[in-house]
Amino acid sequence: MPSKTIKVDYLARVEGEGALYVRIKDRTVTDVKLKIFEPPRFFEALLRGRQFTEAPDITARICGICPVAYQMSTVHAMEQACGITVDGPLRALRRLLYCGEWIESHTLHVYMLHAPDFLGYDSAIHMAKDHPEIVQRGLQLKKAGNEILTLLGGREVHPINVRVGGFYRVPSKRELAPLAERLKWAREAALATVQWVAGFSFPDFTRDYEFVALRHPDEYPFNEGRLVSNKGLDIAVSAYDEHFVEEQVPYSNALHSRRKGGGAYFAGPLARYNLNYDKLSPLAQEAARQAGLGPVCQNPFHSIIVRSVEILYACDEALRLIEAYEMPDAPAVAVTPRSATGYGCTEAPRGLLYHRYRLDAQGQILDAKIVPPTSQNQKTIEEDLYAFIPHYLDLPQPALTWRCEQAIRNYDPCISCATHFLRLTLERE
Numbered sequence: 503m504p505s506k507t508i509k510v511d512y513l514a515r516v517e518g519e520g521a522l523y524v525r526i527k528d529r530t531v532t533d534v535k536l537k538i539f540e541p542p543r544f545f546e547a548l549l550r551g552r553q554f555t556e557a558p559d560i561t562a563r564i565c566g567i568c569p570v571a572y573q574m575s576t577v578h579a580m581e582q583a584c585g586i587t588v589d590g591p592l593r594a595l596r597r598l599l600y601c602g603e604w605i606e607s608h609t610l611h612v613y614m615l616h617a618p619d620f621l622g623y624d625s626a627i628h629m630a631k632d633h634p635e636i637v638q639r640g641l642q643l644k645k646a647g648n649e650i651l652t653l654l655g656g657r658e659v660h661p662i663n664v665r666v667g668g669f670y671r672v673p674s675k676r677e678l679a680p681l682a683e684r685l686k687w688a689r690e691a692a693l694a695t696v697q698w699v700a701g702f703s704f705p706d707f708t709r710d711y712e713f714v715a716l717r718h719p720d721e722y723p724f725n726e727g728r729l730v731s732n733k734g735l736d737i738a739v740s741a742y743d744e745h746f747v748e749e750q751v752p753y754s755n756a757l758h759s760r761r762k763g764g765g766a767y768f769a770g771p772l773a774r775y776n777l778n779y780d781k782l783s784p785l786a787q788e789a790a791r792q793a794g795l796g797p798v799c800q801n802p803f804h805s806i807i808v809r810s811v812e813i814l815y816a817c818d819e820a821l822r823l824i825e826a827y828e829m830p831d832a833p834a835v836a837v838t839p840r841s842a843t844g845y846g847c848t849e850a851p852r853g854l855l856y857h858r859y860r861l862d863a864q865g866q867i868l869d870a871k872i873v874p875p876t877s878q879n880q881k882t883i884e885e886d887l888y889a890f891i892p893h894y895l896d897l898p899q900p901a902l903t904w905r906c907e908q909a910i911r912n913y914d915p916c917i918s919c920a921t922h923f924l925r926l927t928l929e930r931e
Contacts, residue, residue, distance in 0.1 A: 522906060523753070524891060531891050534884045536910070538756040549870040554580050554839055554861055555666055561857075561872070562660045565916060567610065570603040570655065571850030572872075573664045574725055575857040580666045582740075583844025583861050584837050591830040592668045593725075594823050595654060599664070600724040600848070601820040602650025605688065606658075607851035608771075608809045608816075609647065611914045612695060613640025616806050619908040620702040636698065639691055643813070646688035649681060650820065668834030678824045685821050692814035693789055699806050700793035705905075707890055708800040711882070712761070713773035716849055722781040722815060723774060725848045730777055731767065739847040742856050748873060759878040766881035769853030770913060771808045775799060783822075786815040802886060802912040809851075809914075839865025850875050852914050876915045883913055 525533040545564055549557060561576045562569040574596060581588060588596070613636070614626040623629040630637040648658040653673055655661025663670050714735060716727035729745075730736045737745055748757040761767055779787070779797040790811045799808060841863040847856045853875030860869040886909055894905050 520754075522887075522910070524887065524906070526891070526895065529892065529895055531888050534887045534891075535751075535753045536880055536884050536887075538754045538880075546870040546872055549859075549867050552867050554583070554859070554865040554867060555837075557859070557867065557870075558664050558666065559660075559662065562662075562664075564872070564874075566659045567607050567916065568603055568850045568852070568855075569660050570599055570651065570664075571848055571855045572857075573661065574600060574848045575846040575850075575855045575872075576859075577664065577666050577846070578725060578848065579844040579846030579857040579859050580861075581837070581844070582846065583842040583859060584666070584839055584865075585842070586667065586835055586837055588668055588835060591828055592672070592834070594827060595669065595672060597724050598650060598820055598823045598827075599654045599661075601816040601823070602647045602654065604724075604816040604851055605647025605692075605813055605820075606644045606651065607647070608813045609640055609644040609695075611851075612699065612806055612809055612813070613637060613644075615914065616908075616911050617699065617702075619904070619911060620699075620704075620806070639694070643688055643691045643695065646684050646691075646817075649684060653677065653681060665834055667837040668830075668832075670833060672830060672833045674829060675827055678827060682821060682824045685817050685824070689785075689814065689817040689821065692810065692817050693785075696789045696793050696807065696810040696814055699810050702806070704801060704803045705890075705893075706801075707803060707886075707893075709802075709886065709889055711768040711772075711800060712764070712766075713776045714767045714769050714854065714878075715773040715777045716847065716854070717777055718781070720781075722778050722783075722819070723849050729847065729854075732776060735761075739856070740845040742845065742847065742873075743858070743871075746856075746873070746878075748877065754880070756880060757873075757877050758880050759873060760881055766885050767878065768802075768882050769875050769878045770805070771812055771851075771853075772799060772802060772805050773853065774849060775808045775811070782811070782815055783818045785818050786811050789814055802909070805912045805914075839863065852876060852879075852916055854878060874916065876913070879913045879915070883910055883915070886912075 521537040523535040557576045558573045561572040564572050618625055618629050651658050651661055656663035712731050712733045714731045716723035717730040718727035745762055746759055747762050748759050751758055776798055793807050839861055843860045845858050847854055856873040858871040859867055862868055890909050894902050
């Protein structure tokens with residue numbers, strides 16, 4: 503097989519910049535490197551020396567697509583360090599805010615970033631020429647999520663209303679009423695989205711993954727729960743560092759995360775679904791069944807269906823929360839700093855987002871650790887490509903490149919988050 507090189511300067515339809523290197527010898531994939539060359543941004547170092555109260559506004563700037571996830575992991579870690587619990591209507595509002603982020607982020611991925619792969623388009627703009635009503639539905643569905651962020655967070659991107667202990671301001675029940683009307687339409691649009699993506703053609707590809715996600719006894723996980731896996735893991739969030747390790751690889755500015763004493767694991771919608779299917783709302787469960795999914799799904803290409811099911815769940819859950827909402831007596835509970843270490847882990851749209859902070863008695867941050875979902879999935883993405891590419895070696899180079907990009911986009915990687923994709927180089931021997 504002659505040596506060949508394919509170069510794509512930027513991976514289309516992912517957040518951030520990176521490259522993929524694949525080497526093939528005698529029809530065997532001998533090397534795969536997901537090279538993330540976007541410069542590190544040193545947020546963990548930026549947090550040192552700042553007050554714990556500043557952290558939610560700083561970490562929100564890590565990502566413009568999932569800032570709520572960073573804020574929520576931050577506040578949960580800080581509140582654990584300070585020994586307080588936020589419950590009742592404030593907890594419900596946090597869950598509602600997370601619903602908004604899942605709706606807007608998942609919709610962006612499904613309609614604008616991943617669906618073009620399945621329908622043969624270079625971009626959502628090209629897709630809109632033939633399917634304007636579908637793209638318009640996606641834009642309006644994303645807008646419904648953004649409206650939740652605007653009301654509860656103060657603005658759509660990098661919300662400014664979240665604080666340790668709660669919020670700076672909470673809405674009245676009357677203010678939430680227009681959101682409910684909007685979400686009733688969004689729920690129907692989300693159901694239509696599940697039905698739409700279920701009709702795509704999917705590669706027949708599965709592996710024996712270790713799925714890792716939060717698990718809560720009473721609800722589909724957003725903010726709280728224990729860390730569990732389908733391979734026997736069941737730990738408190740505070741034990742994260744005892745079971746997971748980050749490693750630097752020479753070809754990437756993003757750390758690779760793996761299980762201690764083990765290997766790669768899979769975080770994100772597919773992991774949540776497999777570990778928490780029983781906690782989905784009846785409507786979401788039925789939509790998944792109608793889409794051809796059972797309680798277990800191990801094909802990463804089906805992640806676009808699972809994301810759509812989670813959009814539907816988030817709409818359904820948001821409506822439930824709005825209906826049950828009563829204004830709290832105060833927008834936040836009092837927080838007094840103390841010398842301690844706090845741990846927080848929430849379910850960002852792309853998967854687990856772990857934060858750890860060490861505070862002094864005055865509430866100054868002495869140390870910070872942030873592990874984003876894409877760092878946790880990088881090894882799994884590479885291992886997918888080792889197993890996936892051999893089935894498509896006879897494809898022309900452009901088609902094989904397309905398949906590689908599609909497989910990477912199954913994970914909706916957020917490369918800017920991970921730098922603490924795609925220039926493709928493919929060598930055949």
